[in-house]
Amino acid sequence: MPDCVLLLSGGLDSATCLAIARAEGFAVHALTVRYGQRHAREVDQARVVASALGAASHRVVEVDLRSIGGSALTTDAEVPKDRADDGSIPVTYVPARNTVFLSLALGLAEVVGATDLFLGVNAVDYSGYPDCRPEFVEQFQRLAALATRAGVQGARYTVHAPLLALSKAQIIRRGVELGVDYGLTHSCYDPAPDGRACGRCDSCRLRRQGFADAGVADPTRYAGG
Amino acid sequence: MPDCVLLLSGGLDSATCLAIARAEGFAVHALTVRYGQRHAREVDQARVVASALGAASHRVVEVDLRSIGGSALTTDAEVPKDRADDGSIPVTYVPARNTVFLSLALGLAEVVGATDLFLGVNAVDYSGYPDCRPEFVEQFQRLAALATRAGVQGARYTVHAPLLALSKAQIIRRGVELGVDYGLTHSCYDPAPDGRACGRCDSCRLRRQGFADAGVADPTRYAGG
Numbered sequence: 001m002p003d004c005v006l007l008l009s010g011g012l013d014s015a016t017c018l019a020i021a022r023a024e025g026f027a028v029h030a031l032t033v034r035y036g037q038r039h040a041r042e043v044d045q046a047r048v049v050a051s052a053l054g055a056a057s058h059r060v061v062e063v064d065l066r067s068i069g070g071s072a073l074t075t076d077a078e079v080p081k082d083r084a085d086d087g088s089i090p091v092t093y094v095p096a097r098n099t100v101f102l103s104l105a106l107g108l109a110e111v112v113g114a115t116d117l118f119l120g121v122n123a124v125d126y127s128g129y130p131d132c133r134p135e136f137v138e139q140f141q142r143l144a145a146l147a148t149r150a151g152v153q154g155a156r157y158t159v160h161a162p163l164l165a166l167s168k169a170q171i172i173r174r175g176v177e178l179g180v181d182y183g184l185t186h187s188c189y190d191p192a193p194d195g196r197a198c199g200r201c202d203s204c205r206l207r208r209q210g211f212a213d214a215g216v217a218d219p220t221r222y223a224g225g
Numbered sequence: 226m227p228d229c230v231l232l233l234s235g236g237l238d239s240a241t242c243l244a245i246a247r248a249e250g251f252a253v254h255a256l257t258v259r260y261g262q263r264h265a266r267e268v269d270q271a272r273v274v275a276s277a278l279g280a281a282s283h284r285v286v287e288v289d290l291r292s293i294g295g296s297a298l299t300t301d302a303e304v305p306k307d308r309a310d311d312g313s314i315p316v317t318y319v320p321a322r323n324t325v326f327l328s329l330a331l332g333l334a335e336v337v338g339a340t341d342l343f344l345g346v347n348a349v350d351y352s353g354y355p356d357c358r359p360e361f362v363e364q365f366q367r368l369a370a371l372a373t374r375a376g377v378q379g380a381r382y383t384v385h386a387p388l389l390a391l392s393k394a395q396i397i398r399r400g401v402e403l404g405v406d407y408g409l410t411h412s413c414y415d416p417a418p419d420g421r422a423c424g425r426c427d428s429c430r431l432r433r434q435g436f437a438d439a440g441v442a443d444p445t446r447y448a449g450g
Contacts, residue, residue: 059292059293060292061288061289061290061292061293062287062288062289062292063286063287063288063289063329064286064287064288065286065332067284067285067286067287068284068286068329068332068333068336069336070332070335070336089374089377093374094332095331095332095333095334095335095336095373095374096328096329096331096332096335096372096373097332098372099328099331099332099368099369099372100325100328100329100332102328103321103324103325103327103328104288104293104321104325106320106321106324107290107293107295107319107320107321107322107324107325108293108320109320110295110320110321111293111294111295111320130371130372130373130374130376130377131371131372131373133371135371136368136371136372139364139367139368139371139372140368142364142367143324143361143364143365143368144324146355146356146358146360146361146364147321147323147324147355147356147361147364148320148321148355148356149314149318149320149355151355152314152355
């Protein structure tokens with residue numbers, strides 16, 4: 001089985017991505033980043049998901065993005081609720097987050113001897129973040145070959161983003177086919193102290209609508225719901 | 226004054242780079258990464274250097290690269306001494322380090338509104354690390370425009386690497402002209418408990434030879450020297 005490194009947030013998309021990588025025959029080294037996100041609860045769920053879906057290994061790397069700030073997820077700024085999608089990049093965008101995450105994945109790939117990276121980004125039902133677009137993913141692939149020891153020795157990297165062109169409903173249907181238990185995943189940016197999802201942030205809204213569109217029962221525990 | 230973000234390690238090269246960025250008229254936001262390096266002493270020196278050379282701001286970001294490993298600098302593996310340069314990439318190479326560092330710098334650039342990044346890499350008197358080469362620097366520049374909110378809005382990034390083509394002796398001469406006090410900088414990968422440099426790791430050897438070639442007195446305190 002070839003090795004790969006997969007970025008696992010504990011959310012719906014990356015869990016589905018893990019199931020897909022396993023179905024494609026990869027031994028999956030999962031990497032979760034605790035970056036000072038206000039919804040650090042997702043890190044606990046990432047551990048549960050990695051184990052449930054048969055990751056070959058799972059690491060949690062600490063990166064203090066709070067010392068950089070610039071996002072509602074890494075400061076005490078308010079997370080928008082019931083936001084209308086006006087095509088703008090919302091305040092939950094974390095500057096350069098996926099570049100930082102893929103860089104860490106690339107470092108781990110060198111250590112485990114992998115040249116395949118998996119990233120659960122999605123450019124259909126998403127929040128308009130620049131680093132979730134196909135051109136970003138392709139460009140990182142080119143950088144990887146120049147940045148590494150393996151690259152110098154001739155290796156070429158593939159950044160797999162199997163969810164890129166899928167709607168949230170399609171992602172959920174694919175995950176259900178592959179046996180993903182979405183009750184283990186956490187998406188909410190601003191959960192209640194007891195862990196229940198707010199149901200109203202961008203992440204909850206996309207998730208909720210995805211289950212409705214897929215005709216799949218939503219296992220999420222919503223606050224006040 | 227335009228703002229820039231500069232990666233500052235506390236070593237000789239990045240201190241010189243800071244002096245150059247200041248001389249070019251930039252307000253410098255310095256970023257130091259504490260990544261679990263065995264020579265964490267350089268982080269203390271980075272604070273001193275940032276202050277002495279007039280950085281507009283200085284942040285230390287924590288990233289636990291020990292949980293990824295793969296380098297003599299982030300594990301308990303031995304740092305090679307008196308190593309012959311055989312053209313290979315040595316065990317002190319930290320997988321994807323400059324990609325991680327530039328990604329963090331890019332995040333900070335978005336927060337302070339900068340599109341200029343400074344990196345003190347050098348491809349002449351260096352240890353053969355892949356992510357110190359000009360093609361890596363150019364590729365990161367292209368990635369930056371695709372990865373960020375500013376890039377989506379049309380910004381183009383410049384990754385300045387003013388030391389790229391200089392020898393260590395040339396770097397030191399340039400720094401001396403600009404008033405850099407190299408006694409404040411720390412280069413050794415494997416310092417003694419009292420902070421004195423070993424004098425024999427790659428980093429010490431390049432530094433020592435650089436001072437000798439430049440005809441500048443070496444202010445470094447070497448163990449047993």
